[in-house]
Amino acid sequence: MLEIKNVSKTFNPGTVNAKTALNGLNLTLNDGDFVTVIGGNGAGKSTMLNAVAGTIQVDTGSIVLDGRDITRLPEFKRAAYLGRVFQDPMMGTAATMQIEENLALADRRGQRRTLKKGITAADREHYIEQLKILDLGLENRMTAKVGLLSGGQRQALTLLMATLQKPELLLLDEHTAALDPKTAAKVLEATQRIVEKNNLTTMMITHNMRDAITYGNRLIMMYDGHVAVDVSGEEKKHLTVEQLLELFSKASGSDEADDKLLLS
Amino acid sequence: MFFSSLLNAAPGAIAQGMLWGIMAIGVYITYRILDVADLTVDGSLATGGAVCIMLMRAGCNPWLALLCAFLVGMLAGMVTGLLHTRCGIPAILAGILTQLALYSVNLRIMGSKSNQPISVDKYNLVVSQRFVKELSLRNPLIPAIVTLAVLIGILYWFFGTEYGSGLRATGANRRMASAQGIDTRVTVTVGLMLSNGLVALSGALLAQYQGAVDVNMGRGAIVIGLAAVIIGEVLLGKVFRNFALKLCAVVIGAVIYYMVLQIVLQLGLNTNDLKLFTAAIVALFLSIPCWKDSVRTKKGGVRNA
Numbered sequence: 001m002l003e004i005k006n007v008s009k010t011f012n013p014g015t016v017n018a019k020t021a022l023n024g025l026n027l028t029l030n031d032g033d034f035v036t037v038i039g040g041n042g043a044g045k046s047t048m049l050n051a052v053a054g055t056i057q058v059d060t061g062s063i064v065l066d067g068r069d070i071t072r073l074p075e076f077k078r079a080a081y082l083g084r085v086f087q088d089p090m091m092g093t094a095a096t097m098q099i100e101e102n103l104a105l106a107d108r109r110g111q112r113r114t115l116k117k118g119i120t121a122a123d124r125e126h127y128i129e130q131l132k133i134l135d136l137g138l139e140n141r142m143t144a145k146v147g148l149l150s151g152g153q154r155q156a157l158t159l160l161m162a163t164l165q166k167p168e169l170l171l172l173d174e175h176t177a178a179l180d181p182k183t184a185a186k187v188l189e190a191t192q193r194i195v196e197k198n199n200l201t202t203m204m205i206t207h208n209m210r211d212a213i214t215y216g217n218r219l220i221m222m223y224d225g226h227v228a229v230d231v232s233g234e235e236k237k238h239l240t241v242e243q244l245l246e247l248f249s250k251a252s253g254s255d256e257a258d259d260k261l262l263l264s
Numbered sequence: 265m266f267f268s269s270l271l272n273a274a275p276g277a278i279a280q281g282m283l284w285g286i287m288a289i290g291v292y293i294t295y296r297i298l299d300v301a302d303l304t305v306d307g308s309l310a311t312g313g314a315v316c317i318m319l320m321r322a323g324c325n326p327w328l329a330l331l332c333a334f335l336v337g338m339l340a341g342m343v344t345g346l347l348h349t350r351c352g353i354p355a356i357l358a359g360i361l362t363q364l365a366l367y368s369v370n371l372r373i374m375g376s377k378s379n380q381p382i383s384v385d386k387y388n389l390v391v392s393q394r395f396v397k398e399l400s401l402r403n404p405l406i407p408a409i410v411t412l413a414v415l416i417g418i419l420y421w422f423f424g425t426e427y428g429s430g431l432r433a434t435g436a437n438r439r440m441a442s443a444q445g446i447d448t449r450v451t452v453t454v455g456l457m458l459s460n461g462l463v464a465l466s467g468a469l470l471a472q473y474q475g476a477v478d479v480n481m482g483r484g485a486i487v488i489g490l491a492a493v494i495i496g497e498v499l500l501g502k503v504f505r506n507f508a509l510k511l512c513a514v515v516i517g518a519v520i521y522y523m524v525l526q527i528v529l530q531l532g533l534n535t536n537d538l539k540l541f542t543a544a545i546v547a548l549f550l551s552i553p554c555w556k557d558s559v560r561t562k563k564g565g566v567r568n569a
Contacts, residue, residue, distance in 0.1 A: 053443075079445035092443070094436035097429075105433050108426055109445045115422075118429040161444075 002029040002052070002169055002201065007061030008225075009047055021047035022058065023225030029169070034195055034202045036212040038244075039222035045205045048222070049171050052203075054078040066168055080110030083162030083200075085155065085175040092158030095147035099138060099157065102146055103127045106161030130160055134190055152183030156190055163194050170195065172204040176211075188215065209241050219244075223252045270530055275396045275405070277526045281519030282408040283391065283473055284488060286415065287466035288496075288518045289511055290459040291489030297423070298435040298455040300348075303359035305463045305489060307366025308340040309482035312464025313471030314373040317382050320472075326390050330468050337464020338457040340366060345453030370479050381476040389472045404473060411469070412515055415462070420508040431455050463489075484539050487546050492518035494549040521545075 009022040021044045029035060039045050050056045052063055054075035062071045070078050086092050093102050104119045104127075124142065131139035134156045138149075146154060155175055162170060172191065176184035192215060195202050206212050212219055218232035219239070228251035231239060287309060294302040312333040319329040340362060347358035374380050384392040391404035422428045433441040434451040441448050463485070471477040496510075496517025504513045524545075525538070533541060 074447075075442050076445050076447045079443055082443075084443050086439075091437070092440055094433045094440055096436045097432060101429060101432075104426075105429055105441075105444050105446075111445075113426040113430045113446070115425045115427055118424050118426050 001031055001066060002027075002203075003062075003064040004028070004048070004052070005062045005064070007048075007051060007058050007063065009051060009056065009058045013059075020225055022051065025061070025226050027220070027227055029201055029203065031201055032199050033218055034200075034216035035204070035218045035220055036216045037203060037205045037220055037222060038207070038209060038212045039228075043222040044225040045222050046173055047225075049173050049203065049205060052169070053082055053084055053171055081168040083109075083165075083167030083170045085158045085162050085170075085172050087174040087177050089151040089154040089158070089178055092161065093146045093154050095145065097146060098143045099131075099146055099149075100124060100127055100142040102157065103130070103161060103164060106164045109165045130164065133193065134160060150183075152179050152187055155179060155183075155187050159187065159191060159194065163198060163200065166198055166200070168201065170200045170202040172202065174205050174207060177207060191215075209244055213239050213241070213244070221248055221251070223248070228252055266530060270526060272397075273526045273530070274523070276393065277522040278519055279391070279393075279396050279404045279408060279473065280470075281492075281522035282405070282412060282515060283466055283469045284522065285412060285466075285492065285515030285518035286469065287463045287485060288489045288492035288514045289415065289419070290462035290466065291486065292493050292511065292514045293419075293455060293459040293462070295490065295493060296435075297432055298452060298459075300355045300435075300452065300456070301359070302341075302344060302456060302459060303356060303486055304340055304344045304362045304366070304456070304460055305359075306482045306485050307363035307370065308337045308460040308463045309467035309470075309485045310370045310477065310479055311340055311366055311373070311482075312337050312467030313477035313481055314370045314380070314479075315464070316468030317380050317471050317477040318373055318375070320382055320387055321380070326388055326472070330390065330465060333468035334461045334465045337467075338461040340464070341457035341460030342453060344460070345456040348456075349449035349452050367479065374477065374479060378479040379476055382472065384475055389475075391469055391473045393473050393475065408469070416508055416511045416515075419511060423507060484542065487539075487542055488518075488521065491521050491542060491546045491549070494546065495520050498549060498552070 004025055004027040007022050007025045008020070011017075011019045011021055019042075021042070023044070025044070025048060037045050037048070047056065051058045054070070054073060058071065062069055064070070065081055070081070084092070094105070097105075100119055100123075104123055107123065127142065128139045136153055136156055138153065138157065146157065149157065159175070175191075176187050179187060188211060191204070194200070202216070204216065213236070217236065218230070219236050220227050221229035221244070229247045231247070287305065291302075291305060294300045315336045316329040316333040319332055320326055324332070343365075344358045344362040347353045347361060348355045353361070371378065382389070384394050390407050392402075393404070395402040396404055423432060430441065430446045431451045431454065433444065434446060434448045434455070438448050441451070467482065470481065493514050494517070496513035496515070499520070500513040500516065504510050528541065529535070
């Protein structure tokens, strides 16, 4: 369970460029929740994810994961509990290393790295089985450098790496935004499959409202650094894009919101 | 005449190239694996020489003196690493600061003298220039080859371990390494320590080989190291794919560098112009990828296609 309690973050405080990205944010994720997150540019979606991941330090409030207060924990320590896929396909993998080496690195997330062999024969077999789930033929290219893969393949690999050691929370930061529609659909499918199979608690930022409705059991919309709309269960299942826009206008108290959300 | 004198100079060039090869492997670790340009090496090379020679003059066993040089080199690398990772100083600047500080430290180690000799007649040196053309076990090429083989073996093993892989990941993609739970502040520091340990070891062997340590012996070392790395990559990068072979390529690069140096010296290059020549060679090789790119673009090819 993830509890974000009254979290605020202002970038460049005290300057003309001061920007309040998170403004008294409260959010609780139950175990097994698959939450999709939408909102206009600057609504604080990515900042929220980065705050949870530890890439940025928050000003006030607390972040508690499965009863552990991780608010002040450095990024590399939180990594033991978190799986992450970034928007940029280049970000989640080491391009100059082989597919199996990348997987082996991810497989030891949260463990002490010792002077034992980096990849064992048993590891290799395990990775081949896992790669088959992606259905991209990567299991036959275990020693290929990741830099040779396409953006979609890299994103799928990053997804597998993020879930190889079951994370307590999976963070997806618009992980299909940089891909062409066909590839994006494939990666989203794989996401759905992996999340369901492992019953992962997941937070997925997306700019695609339809995806936000299709995937997950809960949808939140952010506005001005806090959660403006929060729907789940049956209500979410029957949601339409039009209703979503209406909900958002009501929550933000503005008509312009539609355009801002749609155009971003 | 030209060829006979060149042949005469070849064993010396090879031996020197191999000893510098150890240093070049250190540069490879930072520049290629860790993706950090570390300028500490200009100072830590002489530090290694100074520690080794002064210990031996005080009666220390030569192998133990080499080990101490390695350890003190690691300490120098740690200073750079901490300045970079804990104080937020850019890596290049952190290296320059340590390098500058080491100049004073080296003079201290050397008893405030800028040069300290060690005579091959009085001390049991591991490598010495005097025997470089001798067909015997005293020939410095033998310990040089053995040392290189052992070092490359150890590094090959280390970079294949869980920890070593973490270090490589840090260089390949620091954010990814962080997201996989690697404390990159530690891995970067460990990489710098390993690198400077090797550089100091190289300096220690070079000082023994020359029969003296000089406080200025490391000046421009980084450029020689880079030259070795780049020459090795340009000439052998397509053939040598295995990591151990890549390290061999670096050493071969260093040997080639010293051979070329011998040739241009025989051709009448003024020794004072040597550093200019070296810098020009390295600048040339470093610009090749960029030029290749622009030539391809001009020919109508599409970049990033």
